[in-house]
Amino acid sequence: MTTIDLASAPQADPARRGRLIVYAVVLAIGLALAFAPFLFQDVRSSQVAARICVFIVLAASYDLLIGYTGIVSFAHTMFFGLGAYGAAIALKGMGPGWGAVILGGAAGVVTAIVLAVAIGVLSLRVKAIFFAMVTLAAASVMMVLASQFSDFTGGEDGIVYKAPDLFKPATKLLTDGDGKVLKLFGVSMNGKIAAYYFVFLSCLVLFFALMRIVRSPLGTVLEAIRENEMRAEAIGYRVVAYRTSVFVIAAVIAALAGTVWAVWLKYTGPETTLSFSIMIDILLMVVIGGMGTMVGAVIGVVLMSLAQFYLKDLMEVAAQSTSGVPLLPDLLEPDRWLLWLGVLFILLVYFFPAGIAGTLMRKGSH
Amino acid sequence: MTAPSIETRDLTIRFGGHTAVNGVSCAFRPGELTVIVGPNGAGKTTYFSLMSGQLAPSEGAILKGGVDITRLSPSARAKAGIGRAFQLTNLFPKLSVLENVRLAVQARHGVGPRLFRPASAFREIADRAHEHLKATRLEEEADLPAAALPHGDQRKLEVALLLAMEPDIFMFDEPTAGMSVDEAPVILELIDEIRKDKSKTVLLVEHKMDVVRALADRIIVLHNGELVADGPPEEVIAMPIVREIYLGIPADEGEAA
Numbered sequence: 001m002t003t004i005d006l007a008s009a010p011q012a013d014p015a016r017r018g019r020l021i022v023y024a025v026v027l028a029i030g031l032a033l034a035f036a037p038f039l040f041q042d043v044r045s046s047q048v049a050a051r052i053c054v055f056i057v058l059a060a061s062y063d064l065l066i067g068y069t070g071i072v073s074f075a076h077t078m079f080f081g082l083g084a085y086g087a088a089i090a091l092k093g094m095g096p097g098w099g100a101v102i103l104g105g106a107a108g109v110v111t112a113i114v115l116a117v118a119i120g121v122l123s124l125r126v127k128a129i130f131f132a133m134v135t136l137a138a139a140s141v142m143m144v145l146a147s148q149f150s151d152f153t154g155g156e157d158g159i160v161y162k163a164p165d166l167f168k169p170a171t172k173l174l175t176d177g178d179g180k181v182l183k184l185f186g187v188s189m190n191g192k193i194a195a196y197y198f199v200f201l202s203c204l205v206l207f208f209a210l211m212r213i214v215r216s217p218l219g220t221v222l223e224a225i226r227e228n229e230m231r232a233e234a235i236g237y238r239v240v241a242y243r244t245s246v247f248v249i250a251a252v253i254a255a256l257a258g259t260v261w262a263v264w265l266k267y268t269g270p271e272t273t274l275s276f277s278i279m280i281d282i283l284l285m286v287v288i289g290g291m292g293t294m295v296g297a298v299i300g301v302v303l304m305s306l307a308q309f310y311l312k313d314l315m316e317v318a319a320q321s322t323s324g325v326p327l328l329p330d331l332l333e334p335d336r337w338l339l340w341l342g343v344l345f346i347l348l349v350y351f352f353p354a355g356i357a358g359t360l361m362r363k364g365s366h
Numbered sequence: 367m368t369a370p371s372i373e374t375r376d377l378t379i380r381f382g383g384h385t386a387v388n389g390v391s392c393a394f395r396p397g398e399l400t401v402i403v404g405p406n407g408a409g410k411t412t413y414f415s416l417m418s419g420q421l422a423p424s425e426g427a428i429l430k431g432g433v434d435i436t437r438l439s440p441s442a443r444a445k446a447g448i449g450r451a452f453q454l455t456n457l458f459p460k461l462s463v464l465e466n467v468r469l470a471v472q473a474r475h476g477v478g479p480r481l482f483r484p485a486s487a488f489r490e491i492a493d494r495a496h497e498h499l500k501a502t503r504l505e506e507e508a509d510l511p512a513a514a515l516p517h518g519d520q521r522k523l524e525v526a527l528l529l530a531m532e533p534d535i536f537m538f539d540e541p542t543a544g545m546s547v548d549e550a551p552v553i554l555e556l557i558d559e560i561r562k563d564k565s566k567t568v569l570l571v572e573h574k575m576d577v578v579r580a581l582a583d584r585i586i587v588l589h590n591g592e593l594v595a596d597g598p599p600e601e602v603i604a605m606p607i608v609r610e611i612y613l614g615i616p617a618d619e620g621e622a623a
Contacts, residue, residue: 233441
């Protein structure tokens with residue numbers, strides 16, 4: 001027994017330190033997002049911050065599938081799209097209002113549940129690779145449907161609509177003595193800030209719900225299924241039922257994130273919700289952050305989003321500042337940003353094989 | 367005699383042209399510890415897998431308490447009180463020792479659909495899990511991942527999982543294989559404890575003859591998938607067919623199948 005203590009003692013410290021680092025980074029990100037409208041006051045930044053919030057929920061709910069349970073699905077954007085299109089169609093048809101958001105969101109969630117149950121029951125028995133193919137097929141069908149039923153969905157152009165009145169830029173949340181919009185720290189307390197905090201708080205609630213789920217007894221069962229499906233069944237867990245349930249839970253959370261996203265964007269189209277490039281983004285975010293860690297999603301999403309939005313700008317600056325040097329400016333040409341993003345991914349995966357959070361926290365020896 | 371707790375009738379399984387278990391009819395009763403012996407590839411582990419549900423028979427039936435369970439899933443059989451420890455260690459490697467056992471306790475006692483309560487808040491479940499760790503002398507290793515345990519401790523954890531399932535029927539598949547001389551008695555004492563509870567049925571695959579002699583109430587012999595002998599220990603050990611099967615095969619040697 002003493003040999004085990006000796007072996008585990010030196011290893012425990014870096015793991016604890018790693019966990020502290022990860023939680024500190026996540027806390028910092030959380031605070032930055034909580035005060036984003038005050039910290040970054042331009043339009044683009046608020047767009048990036050809102051996207052980060054929504055994608056944290058989307059990536060974290062995907063981590064519940066791929067990281068915790070070991071289910072590989074390519075239909076996550078389909079569920080995201082269902083929630084978004086539900087809200088979009090209702091907002092377009094019924095006009096702006098909370099009734100439309102709730103009704104449309106609920107319709108999206110119900111459709112997501114029905115589809116997730118159907119896919120789960122029909123195909124979670126088969127091998128993982130076949131399940132992945134089934135989800136790929138379902139997601140493709142949904143994309144075709146979205147573009148074909150253009151009367152309903154706006155086709156490739158998508159749908160433009162108005163958000164509830166509360167989120168109009170003209171809405172005055174707080175007024176000063178003269179009846180004008182109150183400014184706090186230079187930020188107008190108008191509908192835009194209400195819209196951002198609607199996104200932030202909804203996503204915070206959803207993310208905490210996910211954190212609670214993975215820490216609940218169910219979370220351990222999911223990990224057990226990932227680790228050793230046969231033994232999980234042998235000690236009395238109905239693996240197919242658990243897999244289906246978690247697939248449904250993840251689908252519901254993705255759909256809710258979609259509804260929030262649709263309300264924020266005031267536009268819903270295939271490119272913002274259903275596309276496979278978003279699916280690949282989510283997958284990369286989870287892998288880079290660390291599968292099966294939940295907090296990894298936060299780190300992965302922030303890194304990817306910042307790279308996607310700002311790498312080009314950074315390279316522009318770098319290319320200009322190195323304009324006198326041969327070759328370098330060509331390499332740093334902003335149009336080559338995807339190349340550098342690719343290099344960045346390869347380096348990250350090489351140095352953090354279990355993802356950033358996963359490697360730092362050494363999930364294997366917790 | 368008490369009614370059988372578990373029974374197989376003409377149980378047969380074929381893999382292609384090979385018949386691994388061939389028409390085995392046998393009944394096991396509560397309060398009885400049956401040791402299953404036989405040479406490598408005799409079908410002992412396969413027979414266990416048929417009873418615990420990992421394999422479906424080609425022919426025949428399995429009854430628990432007189433009810434046909436042949437078509438039940440492994441999880442339904444676990445809920446019905448059939449518990450099995452595996453021969454090749456079969457754990458949740460990245461989860462901690464405590465989590466491994468807690469999973470089995472939780473499967474037995476249930477926690478309901480309470481999604482938002484942390485697992486650590488279920489005190490009773492954790493307390494029971496700790497009891498099983500104590501019984502298998504694994505308390506100090508509770509927070510280590512199962513994969514980090516030495517082989518002997520993994521075998522003990524395998525047994526702890528079976529205890530945590532609180533079954534009526536305990537199936538041990540060479541529980542002490544690969545254990546050190548001072549570890550094995552812990553497990554053998556535990557098995558002896560279970561045997562004293564007259565409501566439990568114990569099935570044990572074991573090669574070590576001293577263990578067989580010490581624990582067995584009854585021995586059955588499988589050979590080429592068939593049941594060739596069944597009776598009290600002294601009688602079975604003395605049978606010519608048993609001597610023939612074991613001729614040249616040291617009785618205490620391990621089995622790979």
